[in-house]
Amino acid sequence: MMHDSELEQVTGTIFNVQKFSVHDGPGIRTTIFLKGCPLRCYWCCNPESQTASPQISRRVTRCLGAERCGKCIDICPRGCLSRNGNAVVWNPAACVNCRTCAAVCPSGCIEVIGKSVSAGEVMRMAARDALFYNYSSGGITLSGGEVLTQPRFAEAVCRLANREGIHVAIESCAYAEYDTLHRLAQYLDQAIIDVKHIDPEAHRRGTGVDNRLILQNITSLCRDMPNLPVLIRTPIIPGFNDDDDTIARIAEFAGQFPQASYELLPYHRLGEEKYGNIGRAYSLAGVSSPSAETMAALRKTASSRVRVVCPTD
Incomplete structure (x- = not known):
């Protein structure tokens, strides 16, 4: 096992650091976005996160x-x-x-x-806001891209956060070997995992991969770590998963696990400009976000099957 000085030297590739974030876990947080993702969601709001290199x-x-x-x-x-x-x-x-x-x-x-940084650099930057974390029960969140594509770097940051007593969470699609997810989970205070669709083939059409590994990883994680809070999220994409049946099935899946809660997030177009900036076409041009009425109805569908949280909770 690496000592603290060795952990601080582990490097990874990040593309953004968002301070005073309030939607990536409890309280006020610093969210570090890692580069690289195995999925190719056609609605991705961070398309610059998908490739691993700068x-x-x-x-x-x-x-x-x-x-x-x-x-x-x-x-x-x-x-x-x-x-x-x-x-x-x-x-x-x-x-x-x-x-x-x-x-x-x-x-x-x-x-x-995208730039290469050390785990020590990340923690020194994040620790500057420790007062806000303490006041709000916040902390740091590793997001992406996909955290599990850089497991050594993610683990180093999480272990350093543990040393400082800082709450640490990840946002993940859980598309990785289970051993990778389970090893990292030892150092987490919360795991936030996307389930974008319950049907394997529909998931493949939307993301490029089917969801069997993702669902199995969530099941195994909740079984092996019953005290780890898990927030399962579904981004609501018009024409892809914005129907009652799909959300009911995802909610039933999430409802199996006592430590799990469920959140539905409306698709937004805030990342549209980024596609042109990196030389790609945006496939959802002209598609509007789900209405407040649609989101309310889907949350109601889910709430009879699992504990639903809202983005403002």
């Missing part, structure tokens, strides 16, 4: 233009950037994320998403 993102509204600047065009070794009048045109299909362009961009139009 990548470039272009916010075209910040671009100074080809005539005034054009440094990225001149330096790109693969010719992925070109001029069209004053516009800089990017060909993401040819881009290999060498990130040379980001190094010369003066305006912040091109930025690198």
Whole structure:
């Protein structure tokens, strides 16, 4: 087993740190977003989280233009950037994320998403808000992407949080070997796990993988760690899982486990701009979030089968 000094040196790749978060576990929290995910949910609000390595993102509204600047065009070794009048045109299909362009961009139009950090760095940053955690019964949450794609780094952060007496939670899709999940769970105060659909083939159509491993992992975790609070979440996606039957079946699954609670979250389009920034099309353009009435009805359906919590609870 690694000593504390060794834990602090373990590195991982993250793409965001969100302070004063109130929706990723109890109280005021610092949420650390890890890069890399085995799922490809077509509604994903963090598409930049899916690839494991750092990548470039272009916010075209910040671009100074080809005539005034054009440094990225001149330096790109693969010719992925070109001029069209004053516009800089990017060909993401040819881009290999060498990130040379980001190094010369003066305006912040091109930025690198993802950086390597040590577990010690993460904890030193998170510990600055310990007063808020203590006041609100908060802590830190490891999210993603998918936490279980970086198990050594996630474990190091969790163990360091345990040392400091800081509440630690993960948000996970639980699509990993059970041993990976179970090992990490030893250091958790809460596990938040998505169940996006109960039907394996529907789950595959929506995420790229079926859900058998996910459901089995949740079952095994709740059996082996009966004192670990588990929050099962379902993002409500119009046309995918926003029907009574699907939610009733997920709620029945969650209701098997005494330590489990259930939360339904409405799909939102806050990540839509990110798709264009990383050179991808957004498949849900024009799709609205579920209405308050729809969410209320689905929560009512679930509440007769499992303890339902609301995002404001």
